[in-house]
Amino acid sequence: MSKIEYTSLEGKSLPYFGLLGGLAFMMLLAIGSVFYMEHEGHHVTGMTNQIVWGMPHVFAIFLIVAASGALNIASIASVFRKKIYEPMARLSALLAIALLTGGLIVLLLDLGRPDRLIIAMTYYNFKSIFAWNIILYTGFFGFVGVYLWTMMDHTVYKFKPYAGFSAFVWRLILTTGTGSIFGFLVARSAYDAALMAPMFIVMSFSFGLAIFLLVLMATYKWNNMELGDVVLNRLRNLLGVFVAGVLYFTTVYHLTNLYATQHHDVERFLLLDGGILTSVFWIGEILIGGLIPLALIYAPGVKNCRTTLGFICAMIIFGGFSKIYTILIAGQAYPLEIFPGYEVSSSFYDGAINSYTPSLPEIMLGLGGIALTLFIVAFALKVLRFLPVSLADSVADPHHVK
Amino acid sequence: MNNSKETAEVTTPVNSSRRDFLSKAAVAGTVTIAPGIFLHRTAGAAVADTDVSEIEASEAADMNTSVSTRPLDQDVSNKNRWGMLIDTTRCATGCTDCVDACNEENGLVGHGRPETDTQYIRKVTLKSKSTGHELSLPLMCQHCETAPCADVCPTGASFVRADGIALVDKHICIGCRYCMMACPYKARSFVHEAVENQKLTAPRGKGTVEACTMCVTRVDNGGIPACVEACTAENHNAMIFGDLRDPNSPLSIELKKHGGKQLRSDLALNTGVRYQGLNE
Amino acid sequence: MTRFLRPLLVLIGFMLLSTSTLAETPFPTIHEPSDESKKCIHPEDEMRRNHMNYILHERDETMHEGIRGEPEGLANCINCHVEPNESGEIAGIETKEHFCSACHEYAAVQIDCFQCHADRPQKYIDRSKHSSSLRDQLQRTLAAAEAATEGARP
Ligand code: SF4
Ligand code: SF4
Numbered sequence: 001m002s003k004i005e006y007t008s009l010e011g012k013s014l015p016y017f018g019l020l021g022g023l024a025f026m027m028l029l030a031i032g033s034v035f036y037m038e039h040e041g042h043h044v045t046g047m048t049n050q051i052v053w054g055m056p057h058v059f060a061i062f063l064i065v066a067a068s069g070a071l072n073i074a075s076i077a078s079v080f081r082k083k084i085y086e087p088m089a090r091l092s093a094l095l096a097i098a099l100l101t102g103g104l105i106v107l108l109l110d111l112g113r114p115d116r117l118i119i120a121m122t123y124y125n126f127k128s129i130f131a132w133n134i135i136l137y138t139g140f141f142g143f144v145g146v147y148l149w150t151m152m153d154h155t156v157y158k159f160k161p162y163a164g165f166s167a168f169v170w171r172l173i174l175t176t177g178t179g180s181i182f183g184f185l186v187a188r189s190a191y192d193a194a195l196m197a198p199m200f201i202v203m204s205f206s207f208g209l210a211i212f213l214l215v216l217m218a219t220y221k222w223n224n225m226e227l228g229d230v231v232l233n234r235l236r237n238l239l240g241v242f243v244a245g246v247l248y249f250t251t252v253y254h255l256t257n258l259y260a261t262q263h264h265d266v267e268r269f270l271l272l273d274g275g276i277l278t279s280v281f282w283i284g285e286i287l288i289g290g291l292i293p294l295a296l297i298y299a300p301g302v303k304n305c306r307t308t309l310g311f312i313c314a315m316i317i318f319g320g321f322s323k324i325y326t327i328l329i330a331g332q333a334y335p336l337e338i339f340p341g342y343e344v345s346s347s348f349y350d351g352a353i354n355s356y357t358p359s360l361p362e363i364m365l366g367l368g369g370i371a372l373t374l375f376i377v378a379f380a381l382k383v384l385r386f387l388p389v390s391l392a393d394s395v396a397d398p399h400h401v402k
Numbered sequence: 403m404n405n406s407k408e409t410a411e412v413t414t415p416v417n418s419s420r421r422d423f424l425s426k427a428a429v430a431g432t433v434t435i436a437p438g439i440f441l442h443r444t445a446g447a448a449v450a451d452t453d454v455s456e457i458e459a460s461e462a463a464d465m466n467t468s469v470s471t472r473p474l475d476q477d478v479s480n481k482n483r484w485g486m487l488i489d490t491t492r493c494a495t496g497c498t499d500c501v502d503a504c505n506e507e508n509g510l511v512g513h514g515r516p517e518t519d520t521q522y523i524r525k526v527t528l529k530s531k532s533t534g535h536e537l538s539l540p541l542m543c544q545h546c547e548t549a550p551c552a553d554v555c556p557t558g559a560s561f562v563r564a565d566g567i568a569l570v571d572k573h574i575c576i577g578c579r580y581c582m583m584a585c586p587y588k589a590r591s592f593v594h595e596a597v598e599n600q601k602l603t604a605p606r607g608k609g610t611v612e613a614c615t616m617c618v619t620r621v622d623n624g625g626i627p628a629c630v631e632a633c634t635a636e637n638h639n640a641m642i643f644g645d646l647r648d649p650n651s652p653l654s655i656e657l658k659k660h661g662g663k664q665l666r667s668d669l670a671l672n673t674g675v676r677y678q679g680l681n682e
Numbered sequence: 683m684t685r686f687l688r689p690l691l692v693l694i695g696f697m698l699l700s701t702s703t704l705a706e707t708p709f710p711t712i713h714e715p716s717d718e719s720k721k722c723i724h725p726e727d728e729m730r731r732n733h734m735n736y737i738l739h740e741r742d743e744t745m746h747e748g749i750r751g752e753p754e755g756l757a758n759c760i761n762c763h764v765e766p767n768e769s770g771e772i773a774g775i776e777t778k779e780h781f782c783s784a785c786h787e788y789a790a791v792q793i794d795c796f797q798c799h800a801d802r803p804q805k806y807i808d809r810s811k812h813s814s815s816l817r818d819q820l821q822r823t824l825a826a827a828e829a830a831t832e833g834a835r836p
Contacts, residue, residue, distance in 0.1 A: 041595035041608045048517035049591050052579040112577015112592060112609030115794075120576050125558035130580050134556065184554060186669060187586030336588050338541070338665055341681070342528040346541070347824040348521050348588065478748035498820065505816050509809065512816035516823040519816070527828060563748060571745050572798050598774075599807045600800045602757055607798030622748050 004087045005389045009223060011382035023375040030368020033361035034109045042112065045362050050354035051332045056110035058324050059366030062207065063103030063373065064137070064178055065200060066320070068171040069208015071096040071144065073235075075171070078147075078164025084234060087388035088216065093148045093167070094386050095212055095377060100140055102373030106366055129180050136174045143167040152384065175204045182327065189266040190331035195256065199249040203323065206242035209235065210316040215377060217306060219387065228393035229304050236309060240297040243316060247290045250323075266334045269353070274330060281326045289319010329356050468644040468651035469624045470565075483547075483566035483674065484616055485646040486630065487653050487662050488539055490679035492640035495538040498525055500641065503632030504542075507617060509601035520591035520606075522614040523629055530681070537679065540629065540641070543568055543589035543614035544665060545674035551581035551590065560611075566646070566674050567616045575610040582611060586666050589613045616674075646674065710784040715762045722762075723753050730785075733759070737795075756795055761803045775801035 009016070037045055047054040073092035077085035085092075108114055124131045147167040150160040179200030182191040213235055220227035254271065257263040270281060293312045302308040333354045338344070344351035381387060472478065504510070504523045512519050523542035529535070545568045551560040552568065559575035562568045570581075570590075582590045590613040597607050603619040606612050617627035625631075630643040644653030656662075662676030712726070722729060724736075736754040743749040763781040766772050773779030775796040778787055782801075786793050800807060 038609070042592065043513070043515055043518045043594035048594075049520075049582070049588075050517060052582040052592060112579070112611070113575065116574070116576045119557055119574050123557040123559075123574050125552075125555055127553050128556045128558075128580075130554060130556035130578065181580075185550075185583050187550065187584065187666070332583070336586060338587055339526075339528055339680070341531055343531060344526055344528050345824075345827040345830070346524045346526040347516065347820040347827065348524040348526075348541075349517070349827065350524070350526050350541070350588065352827060352830065472748070474748075474750045475752070476749070498817065501820065502817055510816060512819040514819060516819060519819070521820070524820075525824065527824075561746065563746065565748070569745070573741060573745070597798070598800070599802075599809070600798065602800065602804045605798040605800075610798070618748070619750070622750055 006090065006385035007387055007389045008383065008385045009219075009378075009381045009387070011378075015222065016378070016382075019378055020375065023371040023378070026364075026371035027368050027375065029364045030109075030371070033364040033368070034114075037110075037361050037365070038114065044359065046357045046359040047362070048354070048356075050349050051329065051356040053328055053332065054356060055358040055362035056106050056365050058321060058328055059369050060103045060107040060110070061178065061328070062321055062324050063099050063106065063369055065175060065204045065324070066207040066211050067096045067099035067103060067140070067204075068175045068178075069204035069206065070099055070212050071167060071171050072205055072208055073212060074147070074164065075168040078161060079168045084231065087391060088212075088231075089164075090148065090151050090386045091216065091219075092212060093144050093151070094380055095215060096171075096208075097141060097144050097148075098373045098376035098380070099208075099211070100137060101376060102369040102371075104137055105372055106369035109365060110362075129177060129184050133174075133177045133181065136170070136177045139170055140167075140174050143170045171204075172201065175201045182331070185331075187336060188331050188334075189263055189337060190270070190327070190334060195249065195253045199246075199253060202242065202245040202249050203320065206239070206246050206316060207320040209239050209242060210313040210320070213239065214310065214313045214317075215374075217310060219381065220391065221306075225387070226390040226392040228391055230393045231391050232306070232309065233303070236297055236312075239312070239316070240294060243290060243294050243297065246323075247286075247294070250285070250290070262337075266330075269334050270326065270330050274333070277326055277330045277333060280322050281330075284322025285319055285326055288315050289322055293319070332356075468648055468653065469626060470621055471624065472622070474622060478563050478565040478622075480564045480566075481647065483646040484621060485545065485566065485644065485653060485674035485676065486616075486627070487642045487644075487656055487676050487678065489640050489642075490537050490539045490677055492638055493537070493539050494638060494640075495527065495536065497538075497636075497638065499632045499636050499638070500540050500629035501525060503628040504614070507601070507620075507628035508604035508606070508615075509599070513595060515594070518592075518594040520593060520612060522591070522612070528680075539677060539680075541587065541589075541665075542629075542675070543585075543616075544587050544671070545614075545616060547672035547674070549671065550584040550586060550669075554580045554584040556580065563618075567618050567621070568613070568674075569615055569618065570611055570613065572605065572607065572610040572612070577609040577611065579611060585613075586669055586671070710788045712785075713763050713765070713781045716765055720762055723758075756799060760799075760801070764802045764806075766806065772802045772806055 045054065071092055073085050074089035074096075076082050077089045108117065111120075113119075120134065124134075126132075143163070144167050147160070147163040150156045150163040176197045179197035183194065183196040185191040213232075216235075217227065217232075219225075254267060257267045270277060272278060274281070293315045296302060296308055296312050333356060335344075335349075335351050335353065338350065470482065470484075472482070501521075501523050508522060510520050510522065523540050526539055526541045528537050528539065545562070545566055547562065547566065549560070549562050549568050552558075552562050555561075555575075556578060557574045557576055559571045559573075560568070560581045561571065577592070579592055582588075582592060590611050592611050593606055593608050595608060600606055603617075604615070617625070617629075620627060626643045630641040633639065633641045642653050642656060644651040646654060646657075648654060649658075657676065660678060662678050663680050664671070664673045664676055724732075729736075737756050737759075740752055740755040743752070744755065759781075764772060767779070775783055775793070778784055780801060782793055782795075
């Protein structure tokens with residue numbers, strides 16, 4: 001393959017500044033929400049002593065999981081030597097860093113004491129998977145940063161395979177770590193599954209790729225750069241495999257839970273009588289996030305239709321949010337089983353199904369994280385050369401051209 | 403209260419090094435170390451010039467318990483393991499004496515938002531699904547030996563003291579609430595709003611997590627937790643406080659005689675709080 | 683020449699400006715306990731420079747090792763140094779008159795103690811109404827919860 005040429009965005013157009021301005025505005029709203037929440041205290045949010053992790057955590061976990069997945073393209077190119085993905089590796093690594101930044105900022109700003117960031121960095125409890133995650137996240141920045149550097153600086157180009165491989169290994173550990181945050185919550189019936197970690201890895205593949213595709217298509221379209229069907233069809237097929245993978249793991253997860261008698265009640269709650277949560281599960285997670293995209297990906301009629309592909313990605317992202325929402329909220333809404341064999345009630349909502357209504361500031365904070373991610377991407381694309389000048393079929397895969 | 407000065411002179415020698423400083427605030431308590439043996443001991447207040455009544459070791463301590471004799475200038479150690487035994491057959495439905503005492507002791511206030519207001523201890527009403535038998539019991543932090551809260555806390559703010567009391571070091575708690583997710587007993591609350599006029603022995607503030615401390619200041623000073631004291635004072639006698647490691651403590655003797663169940667014993671957390679009268 | 687002169691002038695300007703604002707903030711005076719027989723456990727100089735280390739040390743020992751009654755804790759500072767003023771009121775931590783915030787504002791160092799600790803001695807805190815409100819609230823929630831489970835039963 002001939003040498004790939006990269007370019008940066010000119011970034012002087014009105015729409016470009018409009019985009020940055022819009023994102024900046026969203027971030028401002030998020031900052032406002034944070035000040036409000038931290039000043040008043042968390043009682044102004046929908047989170048309570050029952051639902052202790054809410055919307056900000058849904059956004060944060062989604063972004064962190066997707067970050068690892070966004071690195072997929074780069075990994076396939078460098079670790080599995082698939083040439084066709086090579087040109088997109090830079091963008092993939094950039095997106096990974098940006099997503100992780102967005103997710104972590106949301107997580108941080110929702111802390112009860114975000115002013116104690118220093119403490120979070122200096123006091124470590126090495127037993128805590130959460131503390132390990134802080135190390136994993138920092139490491140991720142480092143590894144992916146170095147990897148990007150080896151890709152973009154010719155003097156260190158020869159180290160690229162190693163950098164790429166380390167980044168690949170690190171991200172697998174990172175997603176395992178994120179999944180394990182739930183796996184360690186032995187007391188909560190819904191999280192008590194060894195399947196959590198592998199499921200999170202497949203989820204990361206799927207969400208990360210969907211976001212990557214959306215960003216890729218939007219960038220090339222808005223800048224009138226060429227993006228051929230060969231690349232897109234490859235990615236679309238890959239996406240299909242990942243979506244199917246998530247569906248598979250979801251099924252196995254719920255089937256194993258149904259198999260274990262002590263988890264019947266929580267499963268029944270989620271799958272049948274959870275009210276809004278049940279709808280989010282069936283409609284959001286399974287239908288919109290799984291079955292419909294899967295059908296569309298393999299539907300012959302819309303094979304080369306970019307609008308459809310865009311919709312597919314959007315649906316997968318929506319489904320991803322739904323999935324994390326159901327995992328997170330349902331696991332808390334369902335009461336803890338402290339006294340098996342008894343019906344319980346108390347002033348502290350023992351034995352009661354807890355409800356959660358996300359508040360506006362929480363959602364603004366989450367959206368601010370997404371805005372930050374996109375802002376970083378848009379800005380970085382302007383200052384450094386991340387984008388291949390063309391991803392036309394002839395560039396992406398010369399042998400393919402008939 | 404002022405007669406405490408005299409009693410301070412007949413104290414066990416352990417406190418003498420601090421007597422100058424503490425004598426002003428020392429409180430006397432007659433305490434049963436083991437059945438039949440009585441001795442006098444001062445329960446020194448943590449600081450001079452404070453409202454002593456707050457950390458007073460009560461007369462109720464006489465009745466049911468072994469208490470700390472550790473000199474306050476020495477580290478806590480695993481020679482003791484503080485625990486409680488709750489006899490649900492004596493716990494009266496509808497009675498909230500322990501809860502009220504706890505709220506008073508720790509300066510907990512309501513804001514009319516039951517979903518976010520802090521509760522260290524709560525009364526739970528149980529009804530057996532098979533027999534329909536109803537009972538009532540207090541539920542609080544179970545002071546697990548292998549505490550899930552301490553395992554997950556990223557900063558080490560959640561920890562279990564050498565003598566078995568699980569605490570939150572609010573100085574280094576970042577308010578991530580992971581411990582609340584991990585606790586099998588829903589024992590913890592997050593402080594959802596600004597707090598002022600805290601009790602001296604119960605500092606608490608916005609953005610950190612808190613839970614039952616087993617009235618650690620009282621215990622250190624040779625007292626018993628406020629809930630146990632209240633329950634005993636009202637003659638319900640449903641709670642015993644004491645040292646699980648001391649085979650002669652009333653707590654250990656009662657446990658040996660009649661047993662006591664750990665909640666969620668399947669998790670093998672070796673909780674410090676045990677219950678009687680619950681069927682498996 | 684002007685190339686060097688201009689930054690220099692700006693620098694001097696800044697220095698003048700900053701000293702003038704400094705001059706406006708009076709050097710804080712330390713509240714002396716009204717009971718003159720009370721003496722601080724360490725000389726003033728030492729305390730001014732190192733009080734945080736004493737407090738921090740005491741804090742960790744008390745929290746994790748259960749060591750109590752050492753004189754160098756925060757509560758002891760508060761007990762001597764926070765007193766009602768002539769009109770019988772206590773200046774809270776949010777005011778400049780509070781013993782701690784007087785200096786901390788001057789030195790522009792944030793204090794992280796009083797989000798959790800009371801800013802005044804216990805004897806000046808009126809708790810008459812507090813916990814009764816919580817008791818009623820808990821009773822109400824409990825009643826509601828019990829009614830809910832009653833209703834759910836077949
Ligand atoms: S009961 Fe909950 S808060 Fe208490 S020690 Fe056990 S896990 Fe921690
Ligand atoms: S909320 Fe505080 S105590 Fe709980 S896990 Fe987080 S840092 Fe630890």
